[in-house]
Structures are given as C-alpha cells and as structure tokens.
Amino acid sequence: MATILLSVVFILGLIISGNYLIYDFLNLGYDRIEKILNENKELRTQIATLTDKFKQLKSDVEALNAQGDQFRMLVDLPRLSKDELQLGVGGNILNFDANKILYSGSSILDSINLMIDQLSREVNLQKESYNSVLNKYNYNQKLFASIPALKPMDGYYSPHGFGKRIHPVLGVYRVHEGxxxxNDVGTPVYATGDGEVEFAGPSGGSYGIVVIINHGFGYQTLYAHLSKVLVRPGTKVKRGTMIAKSGKTGLVSGPHLHYEVIYNGVKKNPIDYFFDDFAINQYLKNYSNKNQNN
Structure with missing residues (x-):
C-alpha cells in the first residue's frame, strides 16, 4: 500500500514538473501567477516613481508656503498658522508610500486621489494667500499715498508749536491744535497726501480762508489763514499738488500757514507726520524724476 502511495506521489510530481517545464499544458495557472507577479513588480516600480514625484511636489509646496509667509510679512499680514494650513488642506498631507499601499490592502486609486486632493487644497490655499498679499499690497500703496507725510509749505516752524500755549493775539492759554x-504771503501751499478737497473758502471764523482735504483711511488735513485757494470742493489732489497760497486771513498776528492733521477725528501733532522735514521742492523733484524713469 505504501509503495502504491509513493508511486502515485512520484507520478504526480513528474506530471506537475513536466507541466511547468512544457508551459502549463494542464492549465494549472503558473503562467498567470508569474504574470501577476511581474505586473505587481511593475506596479511597485511605478508607484515608487510616483512617490518620488509626490515628495518633490510636497517639497515645492512647502517652499511656496515659506515664500508666501515672507511676502505676507512684507505687506504687514500675519503668517498662516498651522491650524489654518491644516484646515485648508483637510488635515495633514498623507505619506504616500508604495510598499504600504501595496501590502495594506487599501485601494491604490483611493490613495492617489486623496494625495491629489490634498495637494490641490494646499495649492488653492496658497493661491488665496497670494491674492490676500496682492490685495494688501494694493491697499498699502493707496494708504501710503494718502497719509499726510510732507511739510505743506516752506518756512520756519517751532517744534513745540502743538499743544497748550499762549495765544499770540488773545494773550491767554489755549490748546493749539496744529x-x-x-513765511511771506503768497507762498505756495501743497497737499501733503492724496485725497479729495472737502472744503475750500472762508471759514467764517478765526481760521480765515481754509482748505480741508479728506485723504481717506481716517485722515484729514486742514490748511488755514490762506490768501487764495486754488482748488474747489470735490477736486481730487495728489501729494504735492499746489492747493493754495499762504496769507494772514482770520485771527493772526502775522503771515503764516496753520496746518492740522486729523486722524479718526483726533487732532495729531503734524511734526509726527513730517518725513524728516522732507522739503516739498525736493519731493516734487524726486517724484518728477521717478515718473520720467518709468
């Protein structure tokens, strides 16, 4: 009996070996198995290549994140926080590993789609961030052009002229809000920032003839004791536009320009807005040269 069993096993072994050697004539599936193994090997190679490409894309996106943070700081925007980054991409970007995908039983297609989705979310987040940077840059350009940042007229002024002092005509202590x-009557007076003329003409009070400019962003400037106005209400002006001539109208002891800076309704010391006492003529020369170069 044992001899018969050994003979059967031997014969089966010969048949299987022969089947393998002569290309699976019994159709036992060796070719299919080998084909599947080869396809699996090729698939792992392709996924490994895809993994390398993904890692490079991920590195590029991280570089964009860092560069985007620098741009945000340049225009006075805060960095994107970790919470904002994770919220924008739907959590941490997955580690796309070829071996883990092949042997974890997870769907390769699902993993690839998740990778693409997360990368797309992060790219979109950076696009939104760059749009915010551009919008803030444009906002800043308008803001900086509107801030009253020049001395409006050539002439002498006291650095202690703002605040409480003895009125030169009335001889009593009063708060001087500008x-x-x-300088002489007729000295040119210039707008100190971009804006729109809000009032131009006699004030009906101690300020005499006045020009008031609304610069937006909470800023206004007032120019008083003028002899002549060169603009009218509604006129759009640029920094350096001549708007009036100085004089001695109103309650004054002599010819001068009374100049005020108002921010959100509060009178500010104009000296704080002078750009190192940058002379108006120097500004106009530099501005003209800049426009010619452009």
Missing amino acids: LDII
Whole structure:
C-alpha cells in the first residue's frame, strides 16, 4: 500500500514538473501567477516613481508656503498658522508610500486621489494667500499715498508749536491744535497726501480762508489763514499738488500757514507726520524724476 502511495506521489510530481517545464499544458495557472507577479513588480516600480514625484511636489509646496509667509510679512499680514494650513488642506498631507499601499490592502486609486486632493487644497490655499498679499499690497500703496507725510509749505516752524500755549493775539492759554509755518504771503501751499478737497473758502471764523482735504483711511488735513485757494470742493489732489497760497486771513498776528492733521477725528501733532522735514521742492523733484524713469 505504501509503495502504491509513493508511486502515485512520484507520478504526480513528474506530471506537475513536466507541466511547468512544457508551459502549463494542464492549465494549472503558473503562467498567470508569474504574470501577476511581474505586473505587481511593475506596479511597485511605478508607484515608487510616483512617490518620488509626490515628495518633490510636497517639497515645492512647502517652499511656496515659506515664500508666501515672507511676502505676507512684507505687506504687514500675519503668517498662516498651522491650524489654518491644516484646515485648508483637510488635515495633514498623507505619506504616500508604495510598499504600504501595496501590502495594506487599501485601494491604490483611493490613495492617489486623496494625495491629489490634498495637494490641490494646499495649492488653492496658497493661491488665496497670494491674492490676500496682492490685495494688501494694493491697499498699502493707496494708504501710503494718502497719509499726510510732507511739510505743506516752506518756512520756519517751532517744534513745540502743538499743544497748550499762549495765544499770540488773545494773550491767554489755549490748546493749539496744529502747527504754524511762517513765511511771506503768497507762498505756495501743497497737499501733503492724496485725497479729495472737502472744503475750500472762508471759514467764517478765526481760521480765515481754509482748505480741508479728506485723504481717506481716517485722515484729514486742514490748511488755514490762506490768501487764495486754488482748488474747489470735490477736486481730487495728489501729494504735492499746489492747493493754495499762504496769507494772514482770520485771527493772526502775522503771515503764516496753520496746518492740522486729523486722524479718526483726533487732532495729531503734524511734526509726527513730517518725513524728516522732507522739503516739498525736493519731493516734487524726486517724484518728477521717478515718473520720467518709468
């Protein structure tokens, strides 16, 4: 009996070996298995290549994140926080590993789609961030052009002219809410920032003839004791536009320009807005040269 069993096993072994050697004539599936193994090997190679490409894309996106943070700081925007980054991409970007995908039983297609989705979310987040940077840059350009940042007229002024002082005509202590710049009647007076003329003409009070400019962003400037106005309400002006001539109208002891800076309704010391006492003529020359170069 044992001899018969050994003979059967031997014969089966010969048949199987022969089947393998002569290309699976019994159709036992060796070719299919080998084909599947080869396809599996090729698939792993392709996924490994895809993994390398994904890692490079991920590195590029991280570089964009870092560069985007620098741009945000340049325009006075905060960095994107980790919470914002994770919220924008739907959590941490997965580690796309070829071996884990092949042997974890997970769907390769699902993993690839998740990778693409997360990368797309992060790219979209950076696009939104760059749009915010651009919008803030444009906002800043308008803001900086509108801030009253020049001395409006050539002449002498006291650095202590703002605040409580003895009124030169009335001889009593009063709060002086601006700065007096002394020069001859007829000296040109210039707008100190971009804006729109809100009032131009006699004030009906101690300020005499006045021009008021609304610069937006909470800023206004007032120019008083003028002899002549060169603009009218509604006129759009640029920084350096001549708007009036100085004078001595109103309650004054001599010819000068009374200049005020108002921010959100509060009178500010104009000296704080002078750009190192940058002379108006120097500004106009530099501005003209800049436009010619452009």
